[in-house]
Amino acid sequence: MLLPSHSEVQMVTQSRLHRTLGYPNATYGSLLLTLGGQKQKTITVQKPHIQTFPVELRLEIFSHLELKPYVISHGVCKAWKQELPHAILHPIRRRMLDSCRTLRDMLGVWEHCQFYVEDLQPFDRDNYINTLLEQYPVIPEEFVFWIREWPERLALEYMWPGLPFRPCVQELFENAVNWFGYLPHSPQLSAIRYYYWTPAVKFVPVLLIYRNSDSTVWLILDKDEPDIFGKVIELSTTRGDAPTIIPHPEPEDLDDDSSWEDDGGPLMISHPDWITFQVAEWTTFAQTGLKHRKIKTFPTPANFSLNAPSALHLPAPRWIDRSLPSSLAILQK
Incomplete structure (x- = not known):
């Protein structure tokens, strides 16, 4: 089957409109195809969002975060706060995270830092x-x-x-x-x-x-x-x-x-x-x-x-x- 020519393909982007209306899971765009004068066919493409990823994939992403963004990510939402501890961090990064928590609990440490x-x-x-x-x-x-x-x-x-x-x-x-x-x-x-x-x-x-x-x-x-x-x-x-x-x-x-x-x-x-x-x-x-x-x-x-x-x-x-x-x-x- 021959691919449609450029003139037969139209792209209508709706993402800006949907973001303006405040739809978090809005459509990223719609692709309208006209093939050989036949009826138009619409292919809908969803806007990618990390919350739509499988948990395993999110944990894999979390495992590559550096120390500071990993700690900050705990405050994004309750779901992330529950998932982040299950990410497999580099052993040295895990030790640094444990050290941060140890220092946080030491008397007078934060005052000294200031x-x-x-x-x-x-x-x-x-x-x-x-x-x-x-x-x-x-x-x-x-x-x-x-x-x-x-x-x-x-x-x-x-x-x-x-x-x-x-x-x-x-x-x-x-x-x-x-x-x-x-x-x-x-x-x-x-x-x-x-x-x-x-x-x-x-x-x-x-x-x-x-x-x-x-x-x-x-x-x-x-x-x-x-x-x-x-x-x-x-x-x-x-x-x-x-x-x-x-x-x-x-x-x-x-x-x-x-x-x-x-x-x-x-x-x-x-x-x-x-x-x-x-x-x-x-x-x-x-x-x-x-x-x-x-x-x-x-x-x-x-x-x-x-x-x-x-x-x-x-x-x-x-x-x-x-x-x-x-x-x-x-x-x-």
Whole structure:
């Protein structure tokens, strides 16, 4: 059968009229066909609407929502509120959702968040991750999800790229510096040492999170070291320990995975991934109380000084400079 010519096909669009009249399930349009001079035949096309989809298809759509739209979708209607919990979320996104709910129930958390809302600055989240990937090809997945989707109003004051490079405003951590806020539009990886005092000594790529007078916190990115990849480590400096050397005790010397110790106390506190670390930090805040203090931001760029005890100094060379003679000399010391 020959297809009708263009002159034999007329399209009459009724959707605008029906939307004006307020019909939610209005016809999207009508197609009038005149075939060989015969009687006109009308084909009605319904306007697509997500509520007309099968439940299984809606759940599939819900499963691909990022964290913020997924949470907001609970307020669309009662049907969605009942269906959304049945969507199969990515495991990391599910953990972030559970973390949001945990933080929501912590005493004083919301009040603390309001202290620094006015200081939040926008930054390109995808560019932040891409800039790190240009320096090292693998970023822990939990960290990538968190940067791209975590609500900025639920970020710890001293651990968010959109907050100033300055000391933490919370009284307990007044000396903690938000290194996360250092050059947020062009973040730089650092190089610290692993297997120190062994022939296998090497640099590993890390991101500096914050420093205070007692410790330095790093996110480890070395994909060739699965035992430490993706972990967040807090290196002690209370006894003059270097903030740029990751301890490597023998397995039999380890009591558990949370801390590595010697006779003088913990050399390192280790968290298995970024999300676990975030919840642990929030728990500390909730237990110790919160107090707002306004402090001026620091000028950039910051000075580099190897193993500097001051929280205001970058204590390790940049990862991109690891092959320079000055950096290689650090390994040979």
